[in-house]
Amino acid sequence: xxxxxxxxxxxxxxxxxxxxxxxxxxxxxxxxxxxxxxxxxxxxxxxxxxxxxxxxxxxxxxxxxxxxxxxxxxxxxxxxxxxxxxxxxxxxxxxxxxxxxxxxxxxxxxxxxxxxxxxxxxxxxxxxxxxxxxxxxxxxxxxxxxxxxxxxxxxxxxxxxxxxxxxxxxxxxxxxxxxxxxxxxxxxxxxxxxxxxxxxxxxxxxxxxxxxxxxxxxxxxxxxxxxxxxxxxxxxxxxxxxxxxxxxxxxxxxxxxxxxxxxxxxxxxxxxxxxxxxxxxxxxxxxxxxxxxxxxxxxxxxxxxxxxxxxxxxxxxxxxxxxxxxx
Amino acid sequence: xxxxxxxxxxxxxxxxxxxxxxxxxxxxxxxxxxxxxxxxxxxxxxxxxxxxxxxxxxxxxxxxxxxxxxxxxxxxxxxxxxxxxxxxxxxxxxxxxxxxxxxxxxxxxxxxxxxxxxxxxxxxxxxxxxxxxxxxxxxxxxxxxxxxxxxxxxxxxxxxxxxxxxxxxxxxxxxxxxxxxxxxxxxxxxxxxxxxxxxxxxxxxxxxxxxxxxxxxxxxxxxxxxxxxxxxxxxxxxxxxxxxxxxxxxxxxxxxxxxxxxxxxxxxxxxxxxxxxxxxxxxxxxxxxxxxxxxxxxxxxxxxxxxxxxxxxxxxxxxxxxxxxxxxxxxxxxxxxxxxxxxxxxxxxxxx
Ligand SMILES: Cc1ncc(C[n+]2csc(CCOP(=O)(O)OP(=O)(O)O)c2C)c(N)n1
Ligand SMILES: [Mg+2]
Numbered sequence: 030x031x032x033x034x035x036x037x038x039x040x041x042x043x044x045x046x047x048x049x050x051x052x053x054x055x056x057x058x059x060x061x062x063x064x065x066x067x068x069x070x071x072x073x074x075x076x077x078x079x080x081x082x083x084x085x086x087x088x089x090x091x092x093x094x095x096x097x098x099x100x101x102x103x104x105x106x107x108x109x110x111x112x113x114x115x116x117x118x119x120x121x122x123x124x125x126x127x128x129x130x131x132x133x134x135x136x137x138x139x140x141x142x143x144x145x146x147x148x149x150x151x152x153x154x155x156x157x158x159x160x161x162x163x164x165x166x167x168x169x170x171x172x173x174x175x176x177x178x179x180x181x182x183x184x185x186x187x188x189x190x191x192x193x194x195x196x197x198x199x200x201x202x203x204x205x206x207x208x209x210x211x212x213x214x215x216x217x218x219x220x221x222x223x224x225x226x227x228x229x230x231x232x233x234x235x236x237x238x239x240x241x242x243x244x245x246x247x248x249x250x251x252x253x254x255x256x257x258x259x260x261x262x263x264x265x266x267x268x269x270x271x272x273x274x275x276x277x278x279x280x281x282x283x284x285x286x287x288x289x290x291x292x293x294x295x296x297x298x299x300x301x302x303x304x305x306x307x308x309x310x311x312x313x314x315x316x317x318x319x320x321x322x323x324x325x326x327x328x329x330x331x332x333x334x335x336x337x338x339x340x341x342x343x344x345x346x347x348x349x350x351x352x353x354x355x356x
Numbered sequence: 357x358x359x360x361x362x363x364x365x366x367x368x369x370x371x372x373x374x375x376x377x378x379x380x381x382x383x384x385x386x387x388x389x390x391x392x393x394x395x396x397x398x399x400x401x402x403x404x405x406x407x408x409x410x411x412x413x414x415x416x417x418x419x420x421x422x423x424x425x426x427x428x429x430x431x432x433x434x435x436x437x438x439x440x441x442x443x444x445x446x447x448x449x450x451x452x453x454x455x456x457x458x459x460x461x462x463x464x465x466x467x468x469x470x471x472x473x474x475x476x477x478x479x480x481x482x483x484x485x486x487x488x489x490x491x492x493x494x495x496x497x498x499x500x501x502x503x504x505x506x507x508x509x510x511x512x513x514x515x516x517x518x519x520x521x522x523x524x525x526x527x528x529x530x531x532x533x534x535x536x537x538x539x540x541x542x543x544x545x546x547x548x549x550x551x552x553x554x555x556x557x558x559x560x561x562x563x564x565x566x567x568x569x570x571x572x573x574x575x576x577x578x579x580x581x582x583x584x585x586x587x588x589x590x591x592x593x594x595x596x597x598x599x600x601x602x603x604x605x606x607x608x609x610x611x612x613x614x615x616x617x618x619x620x621x622x623x624x625x626x627x628x629x630x631x632x633x634x635x636x637x638x639x640x641x642x643x644x645x646x647x648x649x650x651x652x653x654x655x656x657x658x659x660x661x662x663x664x665x666x667x668x669x670x671x672x673x674x675x676x677x678x679x680x681x682x683x684x685x686x687x688x689x690x691x692x693x694x695x696x697x698x699x700x701x702x703x704x705x706x707x708x
Binding site: 054080081085086088090091094095096097098099100101102103104106121122125126129130131132133134135136137138139170171173178179193194195223224226227228229230243247264267269270271272273274275278 | 427458459460461462463464468470471472477478480482485488489490491492493494495496497499500518519522523525526529682683684685686687689690691692693694695699701702703704705706
């Protein structure tokens with residue numbers, strides 16, 4: 030076991046996979062000699078060389094498309110999108126080609142690309158370096174979407190993504206990179222894509238979160254415990270495929286659900302989870318499902334007071350839990 | 357008006373049999389295409405059809421030169437690429453008819469022909485996307501040091517996409533084994549290229565990417581043959597990409613529902629005189645490769661192949677409605693996670 034940061038766990042996982050499988054290679058902006066603007070590829074260029082760690086031009090659609098073409102030819106590409114904000118430039122290749130390739134060829138082609146992208150706010154990065162646009166991808170059949178909250182999961186999900194046959198997008202919250210650490214086992218392991226993790230068991234309310242919201246959720250549940258409310262925290266580390274079963278089983282136990290995410294409310298993935306529960310487990314609900322999300326304004330305003338106002342946090346979550354419990 | 361180089365002596369490296377085979381493929385493409393237009397009018401299949409009549413040489417010839425392991429990235433009007441590469445005609449027909457037996461199993465589009473067995477990438481509607489994907493394929497070949505080449509097709513309209521620029525730029529930097537074929541048929545749907553390009557020869561654009569570009573008469577089979585061959589060999593030797601602009605013309609509308617009344621009859625008539633097929637036929641006759649008897653045999657064979665393909669398509673079943681749910685993920689997984697029976701859910705508290 031070694032105490033490892035979130036970012037180091039991802040870098041280690043990538044390196045281990047690249048040693049294991051020669052067909053894995055990685056490309057994107059500043060990922061070569063520089064090792065990524067966050068250090069998210071540090072050391073890889075020096076170990077694996079310029080054939081397997083490639084600095085690309087500032088061409089996001091190309092980055093995604095290199096993934097599509099090379100994956101179809103049997104490679105295991107890791108396409109790096111420096112900021113999730115700029116992934117809009119790659120949307121054609123991701124949504125129309127990567128995600129649809131299997132379908133449009135009647136199963137003739139596979140396209141196992143791993144997209145790694147940096148996302149999330151709260152670090153005063155402003156309107157164009159703070160987004161976490163998971164909803165765009167959760168709405169795209171053919172893609173799998175993962176969003177780890179721990180170093181252990183980040184490494185395990187990354188490894189799992191490189192050992193299966195579909196395109197996966199891995200969101201890496203920038204606030205987690207260095208602030209979160211885990212005891213990482215020496216031996217090889219994966220965290221399967223799909224199952225959610227119950228981070229804390231509880232009786233009264235189910236709280237569903239992912240990414241950096243997991244920390245706020247645990248904080249909120251500590252606060253609620255002092256008030257005599259027992260919160261079950263589900264870390265929805267894989268958004269798609271959706272672990273409906275864990276969600277519904279938890280609701281059956283608690284009868285109440287709060288969903289929190291950094292993205293704005295309307296069209297956010299929380300709405301989809303709420304709809305699933307309303308459709309399939311309505312009888313178990315003792316209170317309306319509530320969401321804690323960013324307001325419906327462009328994400329995320331820069332100036333600190335507005336950024337704080339914009340982002341969900343433990344207090345805001347606790348407030349909504351109280352409302353749910355009092356219903 | 358054509359700025360293209362007139363060539364047409366060579367093809368010496370192809371034996372007579374192969375020259376006839378190339379003629380066969382060109383005629384098959386022409387006659388099959390015309391037949392599909394007729395069948396569309398008879399409502400024998402749904403959707404639409406993108407005819408390539410008049411511009412067969414630009415797709416059939418370069419792909420005829422490609423090896424099996426070489427990759428072809430077509431756009432929407434590249435049915436000829438399938439004939440050039442040798443995709444069985446019956447599968448092309450099955451695709452147009454949206455049958456279960458089609459390579460796409462009826463899922464995509466009547467004219468998005470792909471065939472993994474021959475490395476024809478299943479295309480999409482997004483013009484120029486295949487140049488980006490093709491660049492990804494070429495990168496894989498370069499990394500693995502495989503002597504394989506990619507032929508990526510667009511119309512002249514497709515070259516206005518940012519993705520085309522991104523692909524050419526990257527392919528140039530890394531000297532990737534790819535040939536960019538731009539079929540300039542003057543029109544992108546209803547818009548003439550003089551309204552979307554400030555240059556006459558699209559090959560000029562290659563300069564910006566650091567690789568050679570050439571503009572040729574795309575209706576001259578021999579010129580297309582020679583320049584494609586050079587470009588493919590260059591790519592295979594690791595010397596990098598080439599952009600070939602092939603000036604050509606589509607005789608009919610953008611698709612079968614387009615009467616094309618945005619253009620002048622005279623223009624169409626002018627271009628019909630430059631029909632690539634009779635020009636190639638004359639060349640073959642001059643060289644003693646083709647005569648009336650051989651031509652009649654070829655025509656008969658082409659006719660039989662087309663009839664058999666249509667029969668195959670029309671007798672093939674349509675997909676069952678629920679087949680719409682398959683091929684989304686590997687192993688037919690869905691967007692909902694299915695927990696393996698053996699998997700137990702147990703709490704996983706944060707470990708630090
Ligand atoms: C990105 C994108 N925008 C718009 C369209 C609609 N569209 C289909 S074909 C076409 C014209 C294409 O012209 P060109 O590339 O010259 O090919 P041609 O049809 O002449 O063979 C357009 C605008 C499309 N398919 N893709
Ligand atoms: Mg055109």
